[in-house]
Amino acid sequence: MKGKSLSAQLKKASNQSAETVSNSLITLRNERGFSQARLAELAGVDRKTINRIENGHFSPSLDTLTRLSVVLKCKLSDLVEGKRARK
Numbered sequence: 001m002k003g004k005s006l007s008a009q010l011k012k013a014s015n016q017s018a019e020t021v022s023n024s025l026i027t028l029r030n031e032r033g034f035s036q037a038r039l040a041e042l043a044g045v046d047r048k049t050i051n052r053i054e055n056g057h058f059s060p061s062l063d064t065l066t067r068l069s070v071v072l073k074c075k076l077s078d079l080v081e082g083k084r085a086r087k
Contacts, residue, residue, distance in 0.1 A: 018056045020082040021065075026054050028072045028079070043067040 029039050029050075036054070040047040045064055052058035060068075069076045 017080070018059060021060065021079055022054050022056045024079045024082050025050070025068065028074055032072055039068070039071060042071045
């Protein structure tokens, strides 16, 4: 019984994290005026990766998040914690 409860908690936390990263990335990308393709090019990742992150279908690695934060000129925490983006 406890295992099922923990499993449900983990799934919920994972879904919330994916949604936070998705919303943050969309907001920051739009504020900076980047298309998905341009952001992907500058960050050295595939455009499909950006699309999948924004749609909550992919959990990015720390390396990918770091690359995105450098290009978007924000703190890593702005992406993963949903803090308001800085310009």
